[in-house]
Amino acid sequence: xxxxxxxxxxxxxxxxxxxxxxxxxxxxxxxxxxxxxxxxxxxxxxxxxxxxxxxxxxxxxxxxxxxxxxxxxxxxxxxxxxxxxxxxxxxxxxxxxxxxxxxxxxxxxxxxxxxxxxxxxxxxxxxxxxxxxxxxxxxxxxxxxxxxxxxxxxxxxxxxxxxxxxxxxxxxxxxxxxxxxxxxxxxxxxxxxxxxxxxxxxxxxxxxxxxxxxxxxxxxxxxxxxxxxxxxxxxxxxxxxxxxxxxxxxxxxxxxxxxxxxxxxxxxxxxxxxxxxxxxxxxxxxxxxxxxxxxxxxxxxxxxxxxxxxxxxxxxxxxxxxxxxxxxxxxxxxxxxxxxxxxxxxxxxxxxxxxxxxxxxxxxxxxxxxxxxxxxxxxxxxxxxxxxxxxxxxxxxxxxxxxxxxxxxxxxxxxxxxxxxxxxxxxxxxxxxxxxxxxxxxxxxxxx
Numbered sequence: 420x421x422x423x424x425x426x427x428x429x430x431x432x433x434x435x436x437x438x439x440x441x442x443x444x445x446x447x448x449x450x451x452x453x454x455x456x457x458x459x460x461x462x463x464x465x466x467x468x469x470x471x472x473x474x475x476x477x478x479x480x481x482x483x484x485x486x487x488x489x490x491x492x493x494x495x496x497x498x499x500x501x502x503x504x505x506x507x508x509x510x511x512x513x514x515x516x517x518x519x520x521x522x523x524x525x526x527x528x529x530x531x532x533x534x535x536x537x538x539x540x541x542x543x544x545x546x547x548x549x550x551x552x553x554x555x556x557x558x559x560x561x562x563x564x565x566x567x568x569x570x571x572x573x574x575x576x577x578x579x580x581x582x583x584x585x586x587x588x589x590x591x592x593x594x595x596x597x598x599x600x601x602x603x604x605x606x607x608x609x610x611x612x613x614x615x616x617x618x619x620x621x622x623x624x625x626x627x628x629x630x631x632x633x634x635x636x637x638x639x640x641x642x643x644x645x646x647x648x649x650x651x652x653x654x655x656x657x658x659x660x661x662x663x664x665x666x667x668x669x670x671x672x673x674x675x676x677x678x679x680x681x682x683x684x685x686x687x688x689x690x691x692x693x694x695x696x697x698x699x700x701x702x703x704x705x706x707x708x709x710x711x712x713x714x715x716x717x718x719x720x721x722x723x724x725x726x727x728x729x730x731x732x733x734x735x736x737x738x739x740x741x742x743x744x745x746x747x748x749x750x751x752x753x754x755x756x757x758x759x760x761x762x763x764x765x766x767x768x769x770x771x772x773x774x775x776x777x778x779x780x781x782x783x784x785x786x787x788x789x790x791x792x793x794x795x796x797x798x799x800x801x802x803x804x805x806x807x808x809x810x811x812x813x814x815x816x817x818x819x820x821x822x823x824x825x826x827x828x829x830x831x832x833x834x835x836x837x838x839x840x841x842x843x844x845x846x847x848x849x850x851x852x853x854x855x856x857x858x859x860x861x862x863x864x865x866x867x
Contacts (some may be wrong), residue, residue: 422438423462424439434452435452435453435454436452436458437461439466449465479567480569482522484515484519485560488514513547523568526568531552531572531573548579549579552573552599556571558573559573583613586811587802587803593802596798599759600794600795601794605637613810614813615675618640622640622664622665624696624781626695627694636676642664643661643664644780657777670829685697696779699781715733724741732745737751811842818831818839818842
C-alpha cells in the first residue's frame with residue numbers, strides 16, 4: 420500500500436512525495452507534487468503499473484548511454500565471443516563518441532538521424548553506418564524491453580542504402596591457375612579441401628582426423644574455431660573452439676575419392692592422431708624481408724606537383740614532398756625507418772614483427788598475407804578473390820552441374836534455401852542457355 424509523504428522545502432513550502440512498494444517490496448518514489456491529492460493519484464497509478472509488470476524507474480533512464488552500454492548491456496547480453504568483439508569495436512568507434520554523454524531517455528529518433536547524416540557527410544561507408552545502426556538498435560531494444568527507456572529511437576530511422584555487389588565466382592579454369600601458384604602441398608591440400616567442401620574458414624581449420632571416415636568418405640562438421648583478441652577470450656587465448664558450427668547443427672556429407680585419398684596420405688605422412696588437426700600452422704613466419712633497393716633512375720619520376728616539380732620514384736623526396744604512395748616510394752620510407760631503428764637506435768627500436776604463436780590452428784590473416792595473396796599475384800587472374808569466395812564457387816559449381824538445391828543447402832549449412840538460390844546462374848556462361856533460346860525464337864522472324 421502506498422502513501423503520500425509531506426516534505427518541507429528550503430523555502431518552507433510543503434510538497435508531497437508519492438511513495439509505493441514494487442513487486443520486490445522495495446520502496447519507490449513516483450514523484451513530488453504540490454498537493455496531497457496529486458501525490459495520491461501518482462502512487463496509486465504507479466502501484467497499479469507495478470502490479471501489471473510495468474515498472475518505470477526514472478533513475479535508470481537518466482543514466483548515460485556509455486554507462487548503460489559498458490556496465491549493463493555488454494556484460495549481461497548473451498552473444499558469441501566473436502560477436503562481442505565486433506560489437507565492442509563498433510560501439511567504441513561509432514556510438515560512444517556520438518551518444519556516450521547523453522542520457523538514455525534523452526536520445527530521440529532525431530538524434531539518430533543527425534548521427535547518420537553526419538557520419539555520411541564524414542565519408543563513412545554506408546555498410547559501416549548500417550552495421551553501427553544495427554548495434555544501436557539492439558541496445559535500445561533491450562533498454563525498451565527492460566523499461567530503461569519509453570521509446571525506441573531507431574524505429575522508423577533509415578540508414579543509407581547498401582548496394583548488393585555481385586559475388587566473385589571463381590571459374591574452374593581460374594582455380595586451376597591459382598592452385599598451381601600455391602607455395603607447397605599443404606597449402607594446396609587446404610585450398611582443395613575448401614573448394615570441394617565449401618566450408619567456412621572456422622570449420623575448415625578446425626577439421627580433425629576423427630571428422631573424416633576414410634571408409635565411407637563422409638566428413639562430419641561438428642565444430643568451428645574463431646580467432647579473437649585475447650581480451651575477449653574466456654581464458655585469454657587467441658583461438659576459441661566452439662562445439663557447434665555457425666548454423667548450430669552438425670552436418671555430414673561425402674567428399675570425392677581423390678580428396679579422401681589425399682587427406683588419408685596427408686594423415687599417414689604426418690603421423691596424425693585421431694584428435695589432431697588436419698591443417699596446422701607449423702612454421703613461425705616473419706614478415707617478408709624488405710626487397711633490395713632498386714636503382715631510382717630506372718623507376719621514372721612522379722607526376723608534376725602544383726609547382727611543376729617531379730621526383731625520382733623510390734626516394735624519400737618522392738614520398739615526403741611528391742606525396743607519392745607507390746610501392747617503390749613506400750619501400751624507400753620503410754628502408755629508411757628500418758635503418759634508423761636497427762643501426763642508429765632511433766625511433767623506438769623494436770623487434771622484427773612475427774606472426775604470433777598459435778595452438779596449431781591456421782591464422783586467417785597469416786595465411787592470407789603469406790600464402791594466399793602472393794599466389795593471387797602470381798596467378799594474375801585480374802579479379803580479387805577472397806578465401807571465402809571458394810565457398811561461393813563451391814555452391815555455384817554444384818548448382819551449375821545440376822545438383823539438387825536442397826542437397827546443396829544442407830551441404831553448405833544454410834539456414835534458408837533462399838540463401839542457396841542466390842548461387843543459381845552465377846557462372847559467366849550461365850546465361851548461354853537463355854541466349855540460345857532467345858536467338859532460336861528471334862531467328863524465326865528473320866527467316867520470314
